[in-house]
Amino acid sequence: MKKILIALSLILSVTMVSAQPRNAEDAKKAVDKAVAASQDAKKSQKADTWIKLAKAYVEAYDQPSRNVLTGTPRTEVKLLIKDQQILSSEDRKGAEETYSVDVYQNKDLYYNANGLLEFFIITKPAVEGDLLFLAEQALGKAFELDAKGSKRKDIEALYTDILGKYSNEGISNYLAGNFEKSAERFEKASNCSETAPTIKKFDGTNAYYTALVSQMAGKFDTAVEFYKKCSANGYYQEGGVFSNLAEIYRQQQDTTSWKAALEEGFQKYPESQGVLVGLINLYRESGDDPQKIFELLHTAQANEPENASLFYVEGDVYKQLGDVENAARLYDKSFEINPEYVFGVLSKGVLYYEQAVKIQEEANAELDDTKYMELIKKMDETLLAAIAPFEKAYSITADEEIKRGVAEYLKNIFFRFRDKGEEYQQQYEKYNKLASEGVQPAE
Numbered sequence: 001m002k003k004i005l006i007a008l009s010l011i012l013s014v015t016m017v018s019a020q021p022r023n024a025e026d027a028k029k030a031v032d033k034a035v036a037a038s039q040d041a042k043k044s045q046k047a048d049t050w051i052k053l054a055k056a057y058v059e060a061y062d063q064p065s066r067n068v069l070t071g072t073p074r075t076e077v078k079l080l081i082k083d084q085q086i087l088s089s090e091d092r093k094g095a096e097e098t099y100s101v102d103v104y105q106n107k108d109l110y111y112n113a114n115g116l117l118e119f120f121i122i123t124k125p126a127v128e129g130d131l132l133f134l135a136e137q138a139l140g141k142a143f144e145l146d147a148k149g150s151k152r153k154d155i156e157a158l159y160t161d162i163l164g165k166y167s168n169e170g171i172s173n174y175l176a177g178n179f180e181k182s183a184e185r186f187e188k189a190s191n192c193s194e195t196a197p198t199i200k201k202f203d204g205t206n207a208y209y210t211a212l213v214s215q216m217a218g219k220f221d222t223a224v225e226f227y228k229k230c231s232a233n234g235y236y237q238e239g240g241v242f243s244n245l246a247e248i249y250r251q252q253q254d255t256t257s258w259k260a261a262l263e264e265g266f267q268k269y270p271e272s273q274g275v276l277v278g279l280i281n282l283y284r285e286s287g288d289d290p291q292k293i294f295e296l297l298h299t300a301q302a303n304e305p306e307n308a309s310l311f312y313v314e315g316d317v318y319k320q321l322g323d324v325e326n327a328a329r330l331y332d333k334s335f336e337i338n339p340e341y342v343f344g345v346l347s348k349g350v351l352y353y354e355q356a357v358k359i360q361e362e363a364n365a366e367l368d369d370t371k372y373m374e375l376i377k378k379m380d381e382t383l384l385a386a387i388a389p390f391e392k393a394y395s396i397t398a399d400e401e402i403k404r405g406v407a408e409y410l411k412n413i414f415f416r417f418r419d420k421g422e423e424y425q426q427q428y429e430k431y432n433k434l435a436s437e438g439v440q441p442a443e
Helices: 003-012 024-038 047-065 074-080 131-145 152-176 179-195 204-216 220-232 237-251 255-268 273-286 291-303 308-320 324-337 342-364 369-396 400-416 422-437
Strands: 088-093 098-103 107-111 117-122
Touching (some): 024 047, 047 152, 074 098, 107 152, 152 179, 179 204, 179 220, 237 255, 255 273, 273 291, 273 308, 308 324, 308 342, 324 342, 342 369, 342 400, 400 422
Antiparallel strands (some): 107 117
């Protein structure tokens, strides 16, 4: 779920900083004044009145977090809000890590292991009610009254700000481990994007996280609804929509829907490892013939014969089924189709490396010396077979992370054979350096 932080960083970056009244009393006065204006027969017919009301709600929403900025060291935050008393400090386990939390009268501030403020939760708003939703409603009225469109930019900016704040609440509550609240705010964000007259578009990110966090909270009906919405809008999240939806159906023992979700996912996103593994598990648990997976793959390959990833996926199926020979053959095929597709040769190297590890485990359990030596010989042969595809993968990829990972594999292999000759020792030293420093090999 760490990807949420990355995906939402773009959304949160557009969040506006409001005027933020100095205290809750000022915020309430501003809201009351704006509400009164909206109830006035003459003023209520002006778009500006409703824009001011929306701003008052947003500013009241922001008031408890006045002078609080995420990413700020704890000592600086304390100085910035030194007039506010810390009621208690405690450690709380969140969704992904444990945070040190300072509890105030109206908010909880969550600090990470580096002492930086990662997020905050408002526990007592300056004005009661769902202030962002109230602001949405006020903007809707402003849009209706803005017949000439002269206030369109102001209305659009406020809608965008509200959408960002909903998302911010979603991620903050997720990180705090408040899954139900998180899902509810992601849903608000998704709905805001679709209904706001200045936006009116499907928001795949917030819809997907509504589904994902609802699933975590056990709200399966909402999760299914939003996964289906994602699928209908072509937002597949690398196949995660289908594999997650299938998992819900599996838990509900709805085999028909489980199978349908995975097969749809495979057709729309055949590269998804989650969908692939889900299909294999489905066929194994249901007793169906795993050959059905190959039928789906072969249909896809016939439609896209130049798509190397489809042959790579077929290799992965064979690997999952324990067929090393055919897995290697299909990995080679994917590389033949596209010599720049690194995952074919990379996966062949990993296949042989992992097979060698299995053979070693088998050898360690073998009591017969002769059989033990035969297994060790087979292990060495398998390790040596991994060298060529790994070196090819290293030479064709520009991805430094992949290079570093391949170098780690090769370092381990050559370390095993370093006593067999100077060449192996030199190769070990080269890849040991590459794995630790990530530098390019000398020409």
